[in-house]
Amino acid sequence: MEQVLAVLIDGIIYSAWLFVAAIGLTLIYGVMKIVNVTHGSFYALGAYAAASITGALLAKGMPPALSYAVLLGSALLVTLIVAPLIERGILRFMYVKDEVVILLITYALFLILEDAIKLVWGVSPYFIAEPYGLLGSFDLLDLTYPYYNLILVGVAVLCGVGLTWMLNYTRTGKLLVAVIHDTEVSRAMGINVERMYLFTFTFGSLLAAIGGAFTAPTVSVVPGLGVEVIVLSFAVVVIGGLGSLPGAALGAVIVGLVRSASIHYLPQAELFVIYLVMAMVLAFRPRGLFSIAEARKI
Amino acid sequence: MSAGHAPRTLALILAVILAVGPFAPQWILFLLTIALAKGLVVLGLMLLLRCGLVSFGQALYYCIGAYAAGMLGRYLGIRDLVTLMLAGMAAAAFAAWVLGFLLARYRGIFFGLLSLALSMILYGLLLKTEALGSSDGFHVLPSTLFGVRPADAWVRYAVLAVAAVAAFIAALLVHRYLDTPLGRLAPAIKDNEIRVEYMGASARYAIHVKYVIAAALAGLGGALAATTVGHVDPEMAYWTTSGEFIFITILAGTGSVIAPFLGALIFGIIHTVAFGLSPNTWQMVLGASLLAVIVFLPNGLWSVFRRRKAA
Numbered sequence: 240m241e242q243v244l245a246v247l248i249d250g251i252i253y254s255a256w257l258f259v260a261a262i263g264l265t266l267i268y269g270v271m272k273i274v275n276v277t278h279g280s281f282y283a284l285g286a287y288a289a290a291s292i293t294g295a296l297l298a299k300g301m302p303p304a305l306s307y308a309v310l311l312g313s314a315l316l317v318t319l320i321v322a323p324l325i326e327r328g329i330l331r332f333m334y335v336k337d338e339v340v341i342l343l344i345t346y347a348l349f350l351i352l353e354d355a356i357k358l359v360w361g362v363s364p365y366f367i368a369e370p371y372g373l374l375g376s377f378d379l380l381d382l383t384y385p386y387y388n389l390i391l392v393g394v395a396v397l398c399g400v401g402l403t404w405m406l407n408y409t410r411t412g413k414l415l416v417a418v419i420h421d422t423e424v425s426r427a428m429g430i431n432v433e434r435m436y437l438f439t440f441t442f443g444s445l446l447a448a449i450g451g452a453f454t455a456p457t458v459s460v461v462p463g464l465g466v467e468v469i470v471l472s473f474a475v476v477v478i479g480g481l482g483s484l485p486g487a488a489l490g491a492v493i494v495g496l497v498r499s500a501s502i503h504y505l506p507q508a509e510l511f512v513i514y515l516v517m518a519m520v521l522a523f524r525p526r527g528l529f530s531i532a533e534a535r536k537i
Numbered sequence: 538m539s540a541g542h543a544p545r546t547l548a549l550i551l552a553v554i555l556a557v558g559p560f561a562p563q564w565i566l567f568l569l570t571i572a573l574a575k576g577l578v579v580l581g582l583m584l585l586l587r588c589g590l591v592s593f594g595q596a597l598y599y600c601i602g603a604y605a606a607g608m609l610g611r612y613l614g615i616r617d618l619v620t621l622m623l624a625g626m627a628a629a630a631f632a633a634w635v636l637g638f639l640l641a642r643y644r645g646i647f648f649g650l651l652s653l654a655l656s657m658i659l660y661g662l663l664l665k666t667e668a669l670g671s672s673d674g675f676h677v678l679p680s681t682l683f684g685v686r687p688a689d690a691w692v693r694y695a696v697l698a699v700a701a702v703a704a705f706i707a708a709l710l711v712h713r714y715l716d717t718p719l720g721r722l723a724p725a726i727k728d729n730e731i732r733v734e735y736m737g738a739s740a741r742y743a744i745h746v747k748y749v750i751a752a753a754l755a756g757l758g759g760a761l762a763a764t765t766v767g768h769v770d771p772e773m774a775y776w777t778t779s780g781e782f783i784f785i786t787i788l789a790g791t792g793s794v795i796a797p798f799l800g801a802l803i804f805g806i807i808h809t810v811a812f813g814l815s816p817n818t819w820q821m822v823l824g825a826s827l828l829a830v831i832v833f834l835p836n837g838l839w840s841v842f843r844r845r846k847a848a
Contacts, residue, residue, distance in 0.1 A: 274646055329828070336831075338646050339591045343787060344831055346780055350824030357817045470657055470776050477650050511661030518654040522639055525647050 241380050246500050248379070252388045254495025255395035256454065261472035262398055262487050263446030269419050269482030270439040272338060276345040277325065278447050278472060279465030280352035281318060285448025286455040286464055287356060288317035290365035293455075297369055306370045307390070314452035315445065321352075322444040326437050334436070349469070357462055364459040371456040387456065394453050398446060399488055406484070415439065419482070447472075474517040480527025489528060543712050543793055550795070551705045558694050566693040570765045572805040573700040575785060576798035577758035580711055581751030582786040583797055588744060589727035590644070594652030595782050597659050598629040598752040600774035602759025604669070605629070607677040607769045618680040618699055622760045629756020633749045641745040644730075656774050663771035674770025677763045700761050707754060708794040714750070715794070719743055755782075784823065788830050790837015800838065 264278045292313040293306050301309070325348060333344050374386035406412040417425045418435050426432050451464070458464075475494050479486025494513050501508045520527060558566060578599055585592055602625030609615040609624050636655060643651055664672050679692065687695040714720045722743045725733050730740045763769045772778065781804070789800025807826070811819035834840055 274650075332832075339589075339649065340831060342646065342649070343591070343783065344828065346783075347824040347827035347831070350820045350827070352824075354818045354821035354824075362817065466777065470653070473650065473653065474657075477654075481646075507665040509661070510664055511658055514654045514657035514661055518651060518658060521643075521647065521651040521654060525643065525651075 241382070242503055244380065245382055246496070246503050248382070248384065249502070250492075250496035250499035252391060252495075253499055254491045255392040256450070257471065257475050257495055258395045258488060258491035259391075259398055259450035259453070260447060260468050261475040261491060262402065262484070263443035263450075264472050265476045265479070265482055265484060265487040266402065266446070267439055267443035268476065269484075270415055271334075271436055273330070273345065274338070274342045274473075274481070275440075275443070276342065276349045276469055277352060278444070279467075279469035280349050280356070281322070281444040281447035281465075282451035282454075282468045283356055283465035284317045284321060284352070285314040285451030286458075286460045287360045287365065287451075288313040288448070289452035290367050290455040290460040291360060292316075293370070294365060294367045297367065303369045303373050306367075306373075310370065310452045310455070311449065314448035318441060318445040318448045322441040323437060326440040330440065331433065331436065349465075353462075353465075362462055364461045365455075366459050367456050369456070391453060394449065395491075398449070399484070402446075403484060411438065471513070474513055477517055477527060478520045480529040483527065483529040486527055486529035543795060544709055546795060547705055547708050547712075550798075551701055554701045555698055558697055563693050566697045567765065568805050568809060569802070570693070570697045570700050571762060572802040573697075573704045573798065574758040574761040574765065575782065575804070576801035577704055577707055577761070578755040578782050579785045579789060579797035579801055580707060580794060581754035582782055583789070583791050583794075584711065584714075584723070584747045584751050585744075586786055587723035587727065587791050588747060590648050590744065591783060591786075592652040592751070593649040593776065593779050593783065594654070594656030595751070595755050596774050596776070596778035597652070597656035598633060598755035599759040599762070599778065599782070600656070600659055600663070600769075600771070601629045601632055602626065602756030603763035603769045603773050604663070604759075605756070606760035606763045607675060608669075610678040610680070611675065616678055616681045617684065618682050618696065618764060621680060621764060622699075622703060622757055625760025625763070626753045626757040629759070630749050630753035633752030634745075637745040637748045640748060641741045653776055653779070656779060657776060660771050660774040660776075663774060670770070672771055674768060674772075677767050677769060679767065680764045696761075696765055700765075703757065703761070704798060707757065708798070711750070711754075712794045719746060723747070784827055787827060788838055790834070790839040792836060792839035792842075796837060796839035803838070 260282060263281075264275060267273055267275045267278070289310045293309045296309055297303060297306060329348065330341075330344070333341055336344070371385060371387045374390075376383050376385040378384075404412075406416055414425070414430050415435060415438075417428070417430060418432055422432055425435075447468075450468075471494075475490040476487055477490070478493055479488070479490030493516060497512050497516055498509060501512045554569065558569075561569075578595060581598075582592060582595055605628035606621040606625045609621055615621065615624075640648065640651060663669060663674075669675060679686070680696070681687075682695050682699065715723075722733060722738055722740070725736075725738075726740045726743060733740050733743075759773065762773075785797065785800045785804045788803065789796040807822060808819065811822045830837065
């Protein structure tokens with residue numbers, strides 16, 4: 240019984256993390272049809288910015304309670320600088336190219352950003368333990384959990400609800416949905432699709448950076464941080480269906496629970512099961528669990 | 538394929554490598570052998586790319602080939618280089634034949650993502666398999682050639698010579714294959730698959746065949762890399778390894794069977810030189826050159842040669 244509970248709680252916490260990491264990827268794919276490898280770079284950028292800025296401010300005597308706002312602020316800051324630069328500077332010239340070629344372009348950008356991060360922040364690790372340690376922990380039956388994990392879950396719920404609200408109830412969101420359904424017609428109806436792309440890329444990347452920023456206090460921030468996030472979020476998004484928001488949530492929950500179950504019952508299979516699920520979903524429902532059939536084009 | 542004299546050029550390159558090899562320093566021999574191993578993998582990716590398919594998981598077969606060669610030495614004591622290479626090739630080809638029934642149905646981004654998932658499954662498995670050294674991998678015993686162990690000073694040259702001959706044969710066969718009806722179907726599949734089927738050909742079958750050939754080449758390259766480096770580890774199946782292969786494929790282009798080896802050599806040189814000069818920015822150099830090639834030379838470096846010939 241206790242182990243089942245532990246599996247569930249660990250699974251939910253891991254799902255929350257996965258969801259925040261992957262949701263921006265599905266948004267960008269939905270609107271722009273780009274499988275964006277730089278997503279992992281923005282995760283790493285968010286983590287680095289958060290760790291260095293929060294660390295510096297804490298050293299100057301900032302009250303630790305403010306650090307949560309600073310985590311968010313640093314993710315925002317770094318994304319607003321880098322994402323528009325990439326979208327306006329490079330990606331916008333590439334939209335005419337094939338889906339697979341754009342994927343390769345984002346892979347090239349990922350390689351560049353990977354080293355840019357090393358140039359800016361160096362190669363030695365960053366630690367900020369305060370936001371994590373400040374909250375203490377709580378006991379559930381015999382298990383101890385840090386309160387900080389609840390913040391992660393909170394951030395995930397906030398991101399999911401916020402994005403759903405944005406898409407359904409705001410002007411920008413409704414325009415975005417129109418672009419998702421048909422770019423050409425949207426353009427003909429006078430929607431500034433270019434601006435929508437810029438907004439989507441920045442916003443999607445911001446979500447990745449937020450994921451990185453809020454993970455930073457729980458890990459040591461080292462080079463290569465984003466590399467694993469890329470494949471993991473690919474797995475989550477593919478399981479749910481590329482471009483589907485509820486799909487990303489379902490994918491995150493599936494991967495989260497499967498992984499936590501395997502850690503508790505069969506630790507050898509930890510990584511392998513995630514990709515097994517991904518391959519199975521691709522094998523039986525290639526377009527993911529939440530997907531609409533698409534006509535074959537001649 | 539306009540490169541009608543590819544076989545002659547290949548033979549010339551082989552002769553130069555075999556003749557100059559004994560006088561070259563050890564590190565150049567090593568660089569060349571690794572470039573040949575990677576070139577073999579890329580040769581296979583080129584076949585797929587000609588159909589418009591990009592596999593983000595070719596490291597799967599590279600790793601299978603490498604581990605197959607390593608395990609034969611480790612458990613059965615087989616150390617003959619040629620046997621190991623053939624074994625790596627066979628293991629990878631068999632795996633691809635089985636998985637091909639599934640993958641040949643996929644196109645575009647989904648082909649890439651499914652092959653990625655499959656390679657990550659192997660990575661996840663190897664990472665946790667203690668008998669095979671988990672994340673550290675294991676050492677591959679130095680190999681012998683037809684039962685003889687070459688003298689230490691000649692090991693690198695011997696391996697290079699075998700690699701060069703293997704790459705020569707592989708490139709020649711692929712060159713021949715490209716001229717067969719099945720090989721010529723590739724650009725047609727890329728352009729319009731439905732028309733291919735109306736013509737009476739099966740795109741799925743053609744892709745399956747190419748997929749198995751590509752995997753066999755990757756397995757051969759993997760076995761070669763394993764004996765050259767003397768070590769295998771799960772990183773060989775990781776997605777960044779696949780990314781490296783795709784990088785070389787795009788860099789080289791699909792213009793000729795020589796292009797993959799040239800691309801792999803250039804990659805090896807960029808890697809060695811840029812990494813030596815500045816270990817923290819060499820990936821940036823790679824990324825920037827990939828971008829430049831995609832934007833300015835969409836058909837790869839090989840198109841430079843071709844344009845000059847046309848002019």
